[in-house]
Amino acid sequence: MLRIVVRRLLLSIPLLVVVSGITFVLESFVPGDPATALLGLNASPEQYAAVRAALHLDEPILQQYWLYLRDALGGDFGRSIFTSESVTGMVAGRLPVTLSLVVGATVLAAVAGALLGVVSATRGRALRRLVDVTSLAGNALPNFWVALVLSAVFAVALGWLPATGYVPFGESPRGWATSLVLPVVALSVGGVALIAKVTRDAMLTTLELDYIRTLRACNVSTRSIVWRHALRNSGLAVATAIGLTMIGFVPGAILVENVFVLPGLGNAVVAATNQHDLPVVQGIGLTFAVIVIAVNLLVDVAYGLLNPKVRDA
Amino acid sequence: MNRRVTTALVTALALTLAACGGDTGGGSGSGATQDTLTIAMSSPPASLDPAKSATGLFVLYSEPSYASLIERDGEGKLVPGLADRWGYVGTGNTTFEVTLRDNVKWADGTPITAKDAVASLQYFAKGSGPTAPYLKGFTFTAKDERTVTITSPQPNPVMPDLLAPENLAGQLISPAGLKDPAKLASTTFGAGPYVLDAAQTVSGDHYVFTPNKNYYDQSAIHFKSVTVKVIPNQNSALQALRSGQIDLMAGNPDTAGSVQGDAEVKVTYSPTIWAGLFLLDRAGTVVPALKDERVRQALNYAIDRKAITTAVYGQYGKPLNQPAVPGSDGYSDAVASMYTYDPAKAKQLLADAGYASGLAIPVNYGSFDPDTAKLVQAVQGQLAQVGVTLKLTAASNFGGWVNDLISRKFAATVLSPGSGGDAYFVAQSSFMPGGIMNVFGVEDKDLSAAFQALTVAPQDQRDAAAQKITDVAVEHALALPVAAGSTIVLYDAGLDGVHFIPGAALTSVSTWTF
Numbered sequence: 013m014l015r016i017v018v019r020r021l022l023l024s025i026p027l028l029v030v031v032s033g034i035t036f037v038l039e040s041f042v043p044g045d046p047a048t049a050l051l052g053l054n055a056s057p058e059q060y061a062a063v064r065a066a067l068h069l070d071e072p073i074l075q076q077y078w079l080y081l082r083d084a085l086g087g088d089f090g091r092s093i094f095t096s097e098s099v100t101g102m103v104a105g106r107l108p109v110t111l112s113l114v115v116g117a118t119v120l121a122a123v124a125g126a127l128l129g130v131v132s133a134t135r136g137r138a139l140r141r142l143v144d145v146t147s148l149a150g151n152a153l154p155n156f157w158v159a160l161v162l163s164a165v166f167a168v169a170l171g172w173l174p175a176t177g178y179v180p181f182g183e184s185p186r187g188w189a190t191s192l193v194l195p196v197v198a199l200s201v202g203g204v205a206l207i208a209k210v211t212r213d214a215m216l217t218t219l220e221l222d223y224i225r226t227l228r229a230c231n232v233s234t235r236s237i238v239w240r241h242a243l244r245n246s247g248l249a250v251a252t253a254i255g256l257t258m259i260g261f262v263p264g265a266i267l268v269e270n271v272f273v274l275p276g277l278g279n280a281v282v283a284a285t286n287q288h289d290l291p292v293v294q295g296i297g298l299t300f301a302v303i304v305i306a307v308n309l310l311v312d313v314a315y316g317l318l319n320p321k322v323r324d325a
Numbered sequence: 326m327n328r329r330v331t332t333a334l335v336t337a338l339a340l341t342l343a344a345c346g347g348d349t350g351g352g353s354g355s356g357a358t359q360d361t362l363t364i365a366m367s368s369p370p371a372s373l374d375p376a377k378s379a380t381g382l383f384v385l386y387s388e389p390s391y392a393s394l395i396e397r398d399g400e401g402k403l404v405p406g407l408a409d410r411w412g413y414v415g416t417g418n419t420t421f422e423v424t425l426r427d428n429v430k431w432a433d434g435t436p437i438t439a440k441d442a443v444a445s446l447q448y449f450a451k452g453s454g455p456t457a458p459y460l461k462g463f464t465f466t467a468k469d470e471r472t473v474t475i476t477s478p479q480p481n482p483v484m485p486d487l488l489a490p491e492n493l494a495g496q497l498i499s500p501a502g503l504k505d506p507a508k509l510a511s512t513t514f515g516a517g518p519y520v521l522d523a524a525q526t527v528s529g530d531h532y533v534f535t536p537n538k539n540y541y542d543q544s545a546i547h548f549k550s551v552t553v554k555v556i557p558n559q560n561s562a563l564q565a566l567r568s569g570q571i572d573l574m575a576g577n578p579d580t581a582g583s584v585q586g587d588a589e590v591k592v593t594y595s596p597t598i599w600a601g602l603f604l605l606d607r608a609g610t611v612v613p614a615l616k617d618e619r620v621r622q623a624l625n626y627a628i629d630r631k632a633i634t635t636a637v638y639g640q641y642g643k644p645l646n647q648p649a650v651p652g653s654d655g656y657s658d659a660v661a662s663m664y665t666y667d668p669a670k671a672k673q674l675l676a677d678a679g680y681a682s683g684l685a686i687p688v689n690y691g692s693f694d695p696d697t698a699k700l701v702q703a704v705q706g707q708l709a710q711v712g713v714t715l716k717l718t719a720a721s722n723f724g725g726w727v728n729d730l731i732s733r734k735f736a737a738t739v740l741s742p743g744s745g746g747d748a749y750f751v752a753q754s755s756f757m758p759g760g761i762m763n764v765f766g767v768e769d770k771d772l773s774a775a776f777q778a779l780t781v782a783p784q785d786q787r788d789a790a791a792q793k794i795t796d797v798a799v800e801h802a803l804a805l806p807v808a809a810g811s812t813i814v815l816y817d818a819g820l821d822g823v824h825f826i827p828g829a830a831l832t833s834v835s836t837w838t839f
Contacts (some may be wrong), residue, residue: 013618031658043725050371051453059453093776095512105527158604168567175564176556273556273565275530283369283557286722 014314017178017309024305032084035297036077039290045069045140046093046288062254067093080294089298090291091283101271102280105205109178109276109300112188115263117260126250126259128204134238143208143298151205155209155264159198159271160208166194176273182261195272203257210253214246247318255311259304329420359819359839360549364575365565369529371725373521374509375496376452381597382575382812382831384490388556389534389551390432391496391515394442394488400837401826403485407437407497407516407526408542411485418480418781423488423751425471429659431499431538432513432520437469446473448506456492458761459483480780482787482799490616491830518624518835519547530555545835556747563815566590571821572659576813584815594641594811595825596651598743600700602688603755607738607767610788612686615736619678621802623767627671627711633703634808635697645809647799648744648751653829654750655791660799671711682721683712689729692719694741700807701739733764743810748791752776756803 047063083090084196089099125147130275132143167175171202173194218224219242227237243250273279277296284292370386371377378387387699396406406474409426425697429437434804442467450460462478468701475484502514511528514522526532529601534551554571556562562574563583567590574580576592582592603626628645628735646664649655673683690701698719705715718735730738756759757776758768779790798804814831816823822837 041720043720043728045724045728048724049725094510096507097528099594163561163564169566175568175570176554176561177565177570270558271561273558273561274529274555279557280529287371288724294729 016312016316020305020309020312024302027305028301029081031301032081032294032298033077033170034292036080036290037073037232037286039288040073041286041291042285046290050093059086080291084294088195089146089295092288093113093289099291103277103299104296106128106275106277106280109274109280110262110265111303112192113139113179113195113199113268113274113276114258114261116192117177117199117203117252117261118306119122120196121200121207121257121261122250122254125204125207126201128208129250130215130243132208133212133215139214142214146207147205150201150294153201155198155202156267156271158201159195159268162194162198171263178272178274178276179296191274197267198271199232199261199268202264203261207250207253211250215242218242218246244318248315251311251314255307255314257321258307265296296317333617334701342450359572361552362548362550362573362820362834362837363571365554365561365562365571366555367555367575368561369555372510373491373513373532374452374506375498376454376457377510378450378454378493379667380455380493382489382814384493384836386400386532386829387493387496387513388490388516389519389553390513390517390521390538391498392517393490393495394425394497395485395495396833397491397830398828399822399824399826399832403489403580406490406495407442407486409411411488413476413484413784414795416781416783418482418484418783419477419715421475421477421484422468423473423475425473426541427471429516429541431501431516432537432539433499433501434539435499435501436515437497437499439469439471439473441500442473442497443467444500444503446451446475446494446812448498448503449494449496449505454493454556456487456494458485458590459753460494460692478832480499480777481749482780483747484785490833516540518542519551524548531560547838551834560803566815566817572821573811573814573816576642576815577643578813579830580640580774580815581641581813586730590815591823592813592815593824594813595827596643596809597812597830598810599645599648599650600642600696601648602646602704602737602739602745602803603762604802604804605763605767607803608765609767610765611734611769612684612736614678614680614684616687617678618800618801619674620680621805622664623671623674623711624708624713624805625715625802626667627709628673628704628805628807630667630807631666633700633707633785636703637699638808638810641811642808642811645806647795648755648804648806649748649791649795650745650809652748652776653745653791654788655751655795656684657792657795657799659792660796663799664720664802667712679714685714685716687716687718687728687734688737688739689718689720689735690727690739691721691723691741693722697739697808698742703728703806704807705740730764738762748794749776752779752794752798768796769801769803771801772803 014108046067047069048058050063064070073189091098092102104123115275128147130145132140166173183186214316224237225243266282269276269278277299281293281296281322292295334641365386366385370383373386373808375387375391393406394408395403395411398404405426407425407429408423411423414420414422425437425439426625431437448466449461450457464476468474486492498518498661499514502509512523518537518540520537522533522535531552531554536546540546556565557581559577563580565571566574581592584592597647604615604621606612606615614620630646634642634644643651647657649657649658654714690697692698705717708715716728720729729735755762755773756769757763758766775794779794782790814823819839822832825831
């Protein structure tokens, strides 16, 4: 188990370097440059030249990337070109918001998806079809549209929940929860379908197995068979689906953060990309990559916990 | 075990939902007098440093903590701010004096001296803000403890306006702030009615201002806190306004249209910019045809301004044929009816100039502004009907548009969202050699003469001189104006004092009350 974790962590380092390289190159294709974004239209040619020199913009792209990489490996991810705030500080401040949103949506989607999957595996056909339709509808609806509709109904018309904004947990746990209800629901809607389907298929396969027949013969209650034995053994497939869904929620969070004005990484990276704030774009891009790697690692650990055979391999 | 887990989860959920009931964001706000003000802006400031700030509604970021030397009242008249006396010395508009009021202090309690003011103005003149070029060549000296003398190498009739809030230069920065200018990006060092509360501020998301106990007019402080939030999504901002979370936001024709009939939200708007094409290449470098005045006049006759304005701006725009905003000093009634929509005349003029078979004009514009995109496409459609083809190149962000502009490959451009201000500024930046928008450096002798006349005009003759500039610009068809666009603001119906000063900006936060 430990070997798996360590090997994964070592492999993730070259992966992060590749991600940062690709981000760097892609950003360089965006028209305009940070000097004009920073100075606007009215600066003199000397001012532009000074800013471009300070930001190393006239050097070859590989040279610029090397300078960035060298500093990053030393722990210095640079500062925002506009606010001079350190990138690590910015990420640290905004990460809890995005994580609250993504983790919350994953938990909700996992619980709802697993429930729907189990129900549709163990009940009649009509219910199964209803579950199919509902979860596919959730998948088809764009999450920013769902966000806007939820906001219009629950925040404006009914006034039950806030339309925008985020309250940090430390400031008020109740406010934190309230400010996250609509965003989490909006984000989770798209992920329920996959989890429900995978859970159902895995459950159906497991329920056909011999040992389940044996358990039934031994008069073990149906509830225990379904929830304790079968679900646990379907766990591998479900864990994979949850992991994939969580990774899919990271880009989805960008749109939801925009609609609900949450001060998370999504909003920051959109603004930074438009302004050519390269250190911030790189920093947040790497953070997203780290989140994806972490999720994959957690899924592998979950495998190990669920299936002792994997643990000892 | 499962049952207990389920029960626990359900109980937790029930408790959370029960708590939801009483804990919504801002409540309704109507009825009770509110003592906090929340404003939404669609993009964050590039910097809180006044020398790097943008104009227009962006002053809402700097105004709370930076008072100006001269302020404007609700009607737009210049009134005392940090200074209580000002005026030109002698004739010719080259020397100007401004005197600080008695006992005025920085937010940190230290007194403001003329030397402080000089240092701040010098710092601003070297900055990269849109109004810094207007201070080029000025010298600032402290005549005595409280008086600053400003001298301009050329006659300049707008010095009092340069020190007013909309032009930013008068927003004095304290010596403590100038000692380490990098800090100005995120902390405030001014003398305004409020100060930035760094602890509650999250850069790029929301900026919180609390009262400044050292402000010279405590009765002008009406709020316990002023928060400026960044809400890029217009719909989200509108939801927040409707649900009471914010009190004021910048609107556009779509959002303004959707609040019609809503008793709790008011709309105010005023023409603040002229939108249209800058005919940059009047020397004929890229498109020889544009050198001919008849060709440019033909373009002016070929478009149906009323139709385009209604399509792009709805009721919030006015057809306009001159590069001057109604309400500004340069707006000229004399030429207001020139260039009525007459495609036949346009074709005739083109034929007279030798372009009966048509011509092509490369134009660049910024697609990041939806109004600009609609405008330029409408103009393209109408000009095509007289044989003029506009070859459009879109830039997806401001930086890209600037790069295209300074490349001098395009004979015309559209400045998003438009151009505003008094005739002095418009003429200097658009039509005088050396102006930012005059990338081909073309000079029109008559316009230069009118401009010189404006620079030396006494204050009571400024309007007439300004209108003369506009008359020349229109008669010589130096541009292709289409519409006067408005800045639109949506706000809580309970907030009093919010309106636009004609031709200029929004009234200041100090004049608003619930």
